[in-house]
Amino acid sequence: MGLGRWYNRTLNRIWGFVEDRTSMRRWALRPQPEFTFKPSYWTGGFVATAFLYQVVSGALLLLYYQPSTATNATYTACGQAAGSLSPAPAAWCSTYYIIHSVPMGSLLLSTHLYGSYAMIFLMLVHFWRGYYLGAYKAPREFSWMVGTLLLLLTLGMGFTGYLLPYTQLAYNATDVGIVLTLGLPTLGPLTAPFILADGTPQGLLSRMFDAHVLLIPLAIAALLYAHVALFESHGIAPPASSDPLQRRRFTDREAKEHVPFMPHIFFYITKWGLLYVGILFGIAALWPWTLSSYYGNTAVAAPVTVPDWYFLWLFKLVDFVGVTPVIAVVVGTAIVVYILFLPFLDRSKRTHPRDRPLFLWAGTSLLEFFIVMSVWGGETPGIQIFPMTVVQTIAPIFVVNAVAVGLFYWRYARSYKRRLADRALGLPTPGAPPGASVPAAPVGAAEASARE
Numbered sequence: 001m002g003l004g005r006w007y008n009r010t011l012n013r014i015w016g017f018v019e020d021r022t023s024m025r026r027w028a029l030r031p032q033p034e035f036t037f038k039p040s041y042w043t044g045g046f047v048a049t050a051f052l053y054q055v056v057s058g059a060l061l062l063l064y065y066q067p068s069t070a071t072n073a074t075y076t077a078c079g080q081a082a083g084s085l086s087p088a089p090a091a092w093c094s095t096y097y098i099i100h101s102v103p104m105g106s107l108l109l110s111t112h113l114y115g116s117y118a119m120i121f122l123m124l125v126h127f128w129r130g131y132y133l134g135a136y137k138a139p140r141e142f143s144w145m146v147g148t149l150l151l152l153l154t155l156g157m158g159f160t161g162y163l164l165p166y167t168q169l170a171y172n173a174t175d176v177g178i179v180l181t182l183g184l185p186t187l188g189p190l191t192a193p194f195i196l197a198d199g200t201p202q203g204l205l206s207r208m209f210d211a212h213v214l215l216i217p218l219a220i221a222a223l224l225y226a227h228v229a230l231f232e233s234h235g236i237a238p239p240a241s242s243d244p245l246q247r248r249r250f251t252d253r254e255a256k257e258h259v260p261f262m263p264h265i266f267f268y269i270t271k272w273g274l275l276y277v278g279i280l281f282g283i284a285a286l287w288p289w290t291l292s293s294y295y296g297n298t299a300v301a302a303p304v305t306v307p308d309w310y311f312l313w314l315f316k317l318v319d320f321v322g323v324t325p326v327i328a329v330v331v332g333t334a335i336v337v338y339i340l341f342l343p344f345l346d347r348s349k350r351t352h353p354r355d356r357p358l359f360l361w362a363g364t365s366l367l368e369f370f371i372v373m374s375v376w377g378g379e380t381p382g383i384q385i386f387p388m389t390v391v392q393t394i395a396p397i398f399v400v401n402a403v404a405v406g407l408f409y410w411r412y413a414r415s416y417k418r419r420l421a422d423r424a425l426g427l428p429t430p431g432a433p434p435g436a437s438v439p440a441a442p443v444g445a446a447e448a449s450a451r452e
């Protein structure tokens, strides 16, 4: 017997043994169609894997980290390490200790930090995929809305975690973020006591710590449960289509013929999850994170205030002459409201991006705006920008996209109309093999669309 066959048989036997005793197939997630064996169908699963890694690495960091601004003699040595004669705050020193004295501490901290970047990046990929492929359309509107809340909470994790090492840089950037949050009309003054506590640096650090390690992770876990429960109820979204009658759910009979989640899909995602952790460790080992000077160290010059990459766009917005924190917050809120209610703004039944020119234009412009602003914020942090430069840099994004999408849609709409007319006359579709007829709407389309 070949090694491959022996391996497969052994795995099947082990799995049969587990399945016999757990009946996992009955209670695990629902089966999925064959075509979902592609990474693009599991982008949310990768975000969940990244979240899991953050929870595990964060729990280990908690064994050593001290959320305190106290400076006492115990910490004189690490203060000296930062070029100062005075003791450094406990939060900074315990981070210093993790990096320099805990076995593998530097690797652990670096993977936690880079893991947060990766989680946010993967979440953005998951979000844009859903946006372009119309995954938010009926019946998945609530999945999308819960996802938007998850997006905000994940950014909140990044924001609250940034202060914890208690570096000068982190403190200044958090300060700017808090000014922006407190600038929110009505909500700002209401939330101020919860964020600032008694107004002391210790009060702020304690609140950020509590939010980072307890409140936000609990909220993410609860919403993730709802997100996955909704996914379980709808099944995976079918590929994007121009057909308004396309069914957006599989029937129970179809689902029975799909590939069981346990063990097949689970192991498929696990394989990618392990690759993710491997890459994370590789990057952290090659480029370990370095701790900059602590807040209150007068021996070194204050650094330029920059946030992590995902907030750069908002920081740059405040650099625009005439844009006050309130205006910046209003722009940010308007974008969030647009995303949250997108399923109710885009009501057409077709999911393919080419059939949604307005939303294709808005999404692409938003993506480019985000990239341009982030690069700009990283290149010239804190440098004021005058209105003329803003118009010259930002306006082309929206204008060029409008022209490109408009031309593309004009061409596409003409050929689409022609194909529909040919279809009505029973003529062959251009490009189809001779004799091939245009495929009819999927079986059950009418009932499904009535149900949805």
Ligand code: HEM
Binding pocket: 041, 042, 043, 044, 045, 046, 047, 048, 051, 123, 126, 127, 130, 135, 136, 140, 143, 144, 145, 146, 147, 148, 150, 151, 154, 224, 227, 228, 231, 235, 236, 237
């Ligand atoms: C912490 C962040 C998030 C996690 C962990 C997460 C996780 C997941 C998972 C595991 C799925 C199942 C399918 C898949 O793996 O892709 C899923 C589906 C989905 N998610 Fe998320 N998600 C997150 C954020 C978001 C965001 C920001 C949005 C959009 C605003 C969103 C919208 C959706 C939609 C519409 C589906 C159904 C897609 C389909 O059926 O193909 N999610 N999510």
